[in-house]
Amino acid sequence: MASSILEKSPLKIRLCGPRGFCAGVDRAIQIVVLALKEYGAPVYVRHEIVHNRYVVEGLEAKGAIFVEELDEIPVEHRKQPVVFSAHGVPKSVPEDAEARNLFYLDATCPLVSKVHKQAMRHQRLGRHVVLIGHAGHPEVIGTMGQLPPGTVSLIDTIADAEAYVPEDPDNLGYVTQTTLSVDDTAGVIAKLQERFPNLTAPSADSICYATTNRQEAVKEAAPGCDLFIVVGAPNSSNSKRLVEVALRAGAKRSLLVQRASELNWDEIGRIGTLGLSAGASAPEVIVDEIIAAFKDRFDAEIELAITAEETENFLVNRELRNVPLTVDDMAWVNGARA
Known part of the structure; x- marks a missing residue:
């Protein structure tokens, strides 16, 4: 049972911005949602579309089937689309898809x-x-x-x-x-x-804007934090990097958490300042869930640590651009599903 308001100790939550979904993740999830609307279930997805179980399980509930290799797709379903994940695939994968006469949609982040x-x-x-x-x-x-x-x-x-x-x-x-x-x-x-003084750099920085922006916001928020929580999956590279960045920037402790149910309140103990961010594949609804869990136990006040504004938007595949997204679809894509 939650403590009464009189027993709650004060807590400052430094909420980072930008955080959560980036344009590439948003696009990849849209591609699966639009493919389900246009072609019906099942839609196959090679590998996790993004590294987040909440997202993957939600798409499974809508009719997506996740596979690791194309030979897992039954012959009778080869007319259904298969989506390649946002992480990108070797050239051999689309070649294999074409050899199997599969219809594929590439959701690789631009x-x-x-x-x-x-x-x-x-x-x-x-x-x-x-x-x-x-x-x-x-x-x-x-x-x-x-x-x-x-x-x-x-x-x-x-x-x-x-x-x-x-x-x-x-x-x-x-x-x-x-x-x-x-x-x-x-x-x-x-x-x-x-x-190697003659080493040639790429024509543009390879680390994406979303990774850089989220790390900069964490650096801004982390100094003086008793605990810093990053919402993200253990197989999410950008989320794990945020945990490391928080510690280096001055947070006393830093944790990677997938859901509020994972929080160990005995280990968290009494804290005065909490930093909070989310990896690029973590939906905002889980950030809200974490905040609600802390508000249930602390007299929490939100303080924003915003270091950049993101306006990037990546178009989905040409085959899907005329498929309408409803308000409910967009809410789901943005991580607000129930």
């Missing part, structure tokens, strides 16, 4: 696609590609899969950059995963540039 093009440009100009990113992440697998075998090397840490021995140290070009820590990546790039 900013990830831009990294693919930058990597391919390096390779086309004869440079060996250095990809800064985390091994095994779907985005890294997708980017490496744009290039012929042996033309790309993966670097994760400064130690990797220190140990890297390329065949031609004067003919390298780098790109990065879009969801990395800005500060960590700067250190890796600096080490590579120190060792």
Whole structure:
């Protein structure tokens, strides 16, 4: 039972902005919702459309079926669309889809696609590609899969950059995963540039605007926080980076939380200042859920920490642009489903 108002201790909640869904995530979810409206269930999705179980389970309830490989799609459903996730896929995946006569819709974030093009440009100009990113992440697998075998090397840490021995140290070009820590990546790039002065940068920063903006807001809010909570999934790279950024920026503790039900109130204890943000694949409804849980136990006051305004909007696939989105559809896409 919730404590009475007289027993509640004061709490300042520093709520970060921007937070939550980015334009690429919003577009990817719209693509699945629109495909379900246009073609009916089931709509298959290769890999989690975005790294958030709340979103995935909601889409499953609407008729989406998530698979890891295209051979999981039954023969009788091959006329139904299959959507590729926002993280991007290797070139072999659409080739496989075409070989199976599957109708596919690519929900790759346009900013990830831009990294693919930058990597391919390096390779086309004869440079060996250095990809800064985390091994095994779907985005890294997708980017490496744009290039012929042996033309790309993966670097994760400064130690990797220190140990890297390329065949031609004067003919390298780098790109990065879009969801990395800005500060960590700067250190890796600096080490590579120190060792390989002729290293060629991409034509534009590979870390996406949403990742950078969310990290800057966390840096603004974190100093002096007794606890900093990031709403996000454990397999969400950008969400995990926000936890690290909060600690480095001065938060005493930082947690990654998927739902309010995961909060351990005994471990949280008595706190005076809480920082709160959400990764780019976390819907706002869960942020509201977390705030409500703290208001139930504390006399909480919201303080906004806004460092940027985001106005980006990415168009969905041409095949879906004439499918109407209702107010209810948009509310669902924006994370407000019940």
